[in-house]
Amino acid sequence: MYKKLNQEEERVILHKGTEAPFSGEFENFFETGVYHCKQCGVALYDSSSKFHSGCGWASFDDCLQGAIHEQLDADGKRVEITCANCGGHLGHIFTGERFTTKNIRHCVNSISLTFAKS
Numbered sequence: 001m002y003k004k005l006n007q008e009e010e011r012v013i014l015h016k017g018t019e020a021p022f023s024g025e026f027e028n029f030f031e032t033g034v035y036h037c038k039q040c041g042v043a044l045y046d047s048s049s050k051f052h053s054g055c056g057w058a059s060f061d062d063c064l065q066g067a068i069h070e071q072l073d074a075d076g077k078r079v080e081i082t083c084a085n086c087g088g089h090l091g092h093i094f095t096g097e098r099f100t101t102k103n104i105r106h107c108v109n110s111i112s113l114t115f116a117k118s
Contacts, residue, residue, distance in 0.1 A: 002039050002086060012111050013039050013088040016080070021056025024110025028052070033117040035060075035108075040086035042067060044113070045106070053099050057091060058110050061102040068106070081106060088112060 011017040026035070030052075035045040044067045045060045053059035066084060070093060073080040079093040091108040099105055 003041070005039065009038060009111055012109050016074075016089040018091075019057075019109045019111050024057060026058040026108075026110040026113055026115065027056060029058070029110075029115070031115070031117060033115055034064075035113045035115055037083040037086060037088055037090075038112055038114050039088040040083060041114070042083060042085040044068065044083065044090070045108075047118075051100055053097075053105055053107075055105070055107060058108045058113065059099070060106040060108065061100040061104050063106060081108070083112075 005013060012019055032047050034043050036043050043064050045063050049060045049062040051059055051061060069082045069084040070079050081090045081093055082088060083090060090112045094105045094107060095103060097105055
């Protein structure tokens with residue numbers, strides 16, 4: 001069963017919008033736990049993969065196995081990431097920035113996530 005989304009959540013999660021940079025609740029949030037898809041509740045990211053990139057959105061260098069679907073964005077240049085379970089829009093993946101040794105950044109809209117402490 002999917003969570004009822006408010007208008008802004010629908011804009012980002014269902015219509016592939018983007019929240020304003022530096023406005024998301026999880027951009028500078030570093031507690032221990034697991035991030036879940038706001039729409040369907042499936043676990044997506046462990047807090048151990050989260051890092052501060054300074055880009056204005058929550059950043060992760062890995063996801064939980066099988067949790068994320070990647071596809072070429074409509075602009076043909078970026079890789080969009082969605083929840084593999086419900087298809088909710090999360091953000092984009094960037095490579096080659098050298099923020100971490102994995103050299104990948106999942107740039108995620110906080111509005112697409114919920115968090116559960118562990």
